[in-house]
Amino acid sequence: MEQAIKEKYVVSTFMTYFLVYSSLKGVGILGFQNIIAQYVEQDVWISVLITGLITHIIIWMIYKMLNPSKDVLQIHQFCLGTFLGGIMSCLLILYFILISMAGIRSYIGVIQLWVFPYQTRELALLLILIIYYIVSGGFRVLTGLSFIGVIIVSGLFLLLIFPFQYIHANNLLPVFNHSFSDLLYASKKASLLFVGFETILIYFPFIKDAQKSNKWAHLAILNQTLVEVLVSLVTIMYFSQGQLLVTDMATLSMTRIIELPFLERIEFIFIFMFLLVIIPTICIPIWSCTRILKKMMHIKPKISLPFILLIIFITSILIDERVELEFLNDFRSEISFYFVYGYIPLLFILFFIKKKVVKVKQDT
Amino acid sequence: MVRSFWKKNNTSIHGTSSLEEVLQQASKSDDFIHYSLSEHKNGVVLSYYQSLVDEEKINRYVLPPLQISNNQIIHLEELIQLIPIEDIQIYSDPVEVELKLTQGYISVQLNNDHGKAALINVQNPKRGLRTNNDTENEFSVVGPKVGFLEDITTNMNLLRRKIVTSNLIFEEITVGSVSKTKVMIAYIEGITNIEHVNTARQRLQDVDFDVIFDSSVLDQLISDNSNSPFPLFLSSERIDRVVYALISGQVAILSDGSPYIITGPSTIFDFFISPEDYYLPWIVGSFFRLVRFFGVFFSIFASPIYVAVVTFHYVIVPVDLLGPLIESRMDVPFPPIIEVLFLEITIELLREAGARLPTKVGQTLGIVGGIVIGQAAVAAALTSNILLIIVALSALASFTTPIFKMSNTIRLLRFPFIVFAAIWGGLGIVFALTILLTHLLRLKSLGTPYMAPLFPFRIKQFADSFIRSSLSITNKRPGYLRPQLRTRYRVKQGKDDYDNE
């Protein structure tokens, strides 16, 4: 049933690194330290490390599942049968819409807070138009934007050198004075740094030599772990504990201290360039939705895309208040956590059971 | 996506007719000469367009043999032996005869047989055309200054003199229902990927247009995306540029009547390469190439950043700079966006006007326009002097691109950025940048991605993009053109004096 994707739509194997890495860089990385520090104070970096290491296992599971089959829709079909598999795939569509909508709305929220209280509708409308242009370019354009996003975020990461002058290494001590259960609960909160790569379940067939690309995906997760652990360390050393608990966007606040001879208040540039970083995290889930609709119900992406964007636009402008936005972000983090660390392992187990069953049937 | 607007239709002007009707139609024009040498039954009838033929050739090579033969010719085939001109053929198809007559051939018919005609090439290719081209539009200090001319045969000659191999293949196609322009596809067999040639040939054959004025028109007709402001084919008058494109694995398209040759598939970096980079040492060449890139970025972003900072984000400016900035804007009554648009439009007016004026007047106007109008505008407090410097510098910087088409694009790109910056500030600039990047990522030139080697990212192919690497590194051809042969030349290892001391 599944013919290989035509050569001209496929991207190179090592692009998997950029695709996975850029999908992890959402608005969450700007303010995660505060959330985790509420539970573990100066051991934030340990929680981040734990979550990062566990995510490697999830990636390994994904690659084991996707290796024989081609993408997640077939796995659903294989494990759960056509009808139930179809239902799960439709739920996937809703999940991806949630992710993109949360991404758009939280970025607009950051702009409204730090730059200017724009009206949500006008920024959302403009973003939706741009996203339409991007997604209708196809998967290769999305990969190109992921590539650019990774380069920019690596450049922005270099800005962290400046807060180094103000760090107090003593803040890291005493190390590990929290109970293991506290650390694990905080790791759950740290998961918001490591979710976002689920779309690989959908775009897996678009990677050339997909089976060999697992090292790139693992490299991306490892890179994210190292970077975020480093950022956590610098954050803990830069802010005092009490100060961190009242600072909502720690990474952005750290950039306020940067002073260049011809520029001040670098955080504006940081926020603006950040648009190029989160665009892939919004566009790739939307593209995945159109792809699922195309594969399952044979709806042409040219028709389904405006619909999906309309839904996202309407839901984004319905969320007006700060409180609602925080609720949305928490909700999205929870759902993503259960999807990545709960549903995928479940699917993995089902997959292997079904495989064994099929094998037994074949043998008899 | 190839637009199929200009797919080939049957739109020839005439229907089928006989040879008599063809000659009758041609006689309606007063510059068509049609007479017979004698009334004898073996006499010959000559027909030609006086404006197209070279009378020298007729007087010297056609008429004497005919007049001497003195009605002895029975068959037209004998003419082939009589007349000392190499291009002589016998036709009976009226369409071919009409085509050849309109290209400057002379038709010789026998009185007793008006169904066939011998067509002899007596074209005067030099009439009305210039004989040398100093490539003033693509000037370089070092290097040959010879350029292509309007005559396609001369151009092929110039190319063959530089690429001395029988692997250089020219394929002829006729394009244009009225102009019947001779178009040649040139490529080097064994290097160029055959798919590029096939694509180019296919697209040219599908073209349905009346007059091909210039190769740029062809460029637009066969390009992948005619809605883009970016040029998708590299067009150049210089021989060394086209030769370099050919040996890298590109396909060149020559068009009769146009001194510009277009080559494809091209990437965005090809438009920022100047031949001088190769004639200077690689460090010097790379430096100037980087200056060029900086010029382009400055040209696109300087005015929008000014608008964004002055209108929304004064916080970014350090306090010491804020003073002069505010003082320069003190008396200006307009918001910054109006100020910037006013100055930019003035500069564009100056450029457009300067392009049309005769040289002597043009220079004066440039100085008058630039200095006097600028100073007067500042003194009248219509603009601020800091903005004047920014706009003038960015105008200057946009001319650093060696290819004229690309510098036009850079000139244009600035305006959407300014408008976005005026509405949303720095965020607007990033929005516009996202749209620009997406557009560039979607562009393809003859099927090859426009942004190669930046995307698809190939780290080994950067030798000739941002910097021009030394000749010992550029011995392999860039892979995004998918050439059949990767190695250009072999590199010898240098001797190390220190070890042998």
Add this chain to the structure above:
Amino acid sequence: MNKALTICVLLVIIASTGCERARIIDDILIISTKGYDLKDGLLQGSAIFSTYAEKDKQDIIVGEAKTVHSLFMAYNNQTHYPIEYDKTMVVVIGHHLAKKGLSDNLISSLHNDQRLGSKVIVVVSNQEAKKILQVEKTKPPSFLYELLKQNIESNNTPHTNLHSLLYQYFGAGQDVYLPCIKLNPKGLIEMDGMAIFHKDRMKLHLNPLESTFLKLLVDDNKIARVNFPLLVGEKTVHIFAQSVSGNTKMNVKNQMNRPQILFKLSLNCIIADTPLELNLSQKRDIEMLQKAMERFISKGTKDLLTKLQKNNVDPVGIADFVRGKDRDWEEKEFMRMYPDLQFVVDTEVKILQTGVGE
């Protein structure tokens, strides 16, 4: 074609909202220094802004209101352009306000406001802030900020900015310290040591010499200038020393149930103004200088620490340091132990240069 048209129309609609939120730089008043005072229970604010009509001219505006942000109501009632405070560089807190307490709304307005950069320097003045601002008005722009910055970088003021203020305020185990300024008898602004806070109230004032010792203790930047006395023969001469770099190490030891805090200061110094009786190429004389300086600094630092201990304030951050060492550290418990702490200060001075030629 229709698609392009709809997009253009939509863009025009959203674009038309762009005009009201502009803050064009010559249509606003940019404040560079703010001052806060307490007057009759109301917050009295003063602000300095540059008018660019003449070169380097500044003007002052005063208003009264109940909270920090309501002051902008009062300011804007008097100005022809809207007030923008994003470029504030110095915040001066009047004496009375500092004594009464900052936390009512000053700290939250400094902390939650995204529009202030972290470089803002907060100082306490020994008089009304308004008076300081009125003197600053007559000086070139950013005079006060440059004065403070210059003193922090290469004179005797410890490093502070908005970030360190918030760090110390919200952090358990460290008390806020801010520089002090005063108007000297000639009417010019002068640095006047440090103000030490407990929670949000100013508790203690350190004179310039004590501030120098504080700087040598806490700052990474050890550039400071001192005068120390030396007994030569029978008279006491004063020698000038400038420390250029150095290191501070803090350590905790438990000695017979009485915790001891050890400080080890290493300083590299340049000496000048030595009397002619001393022969600085003689090792013996150099050592004498060294020992004198070390004694001076150790004693001064220990006196400072004792003074801080007596007043129950901890700007040095000893509590925070102990928190790092002790897994079961509790702030209240430590503060109970604080008066019983013993301090040991050990200074090591290296004399790098002794001035030009003998």
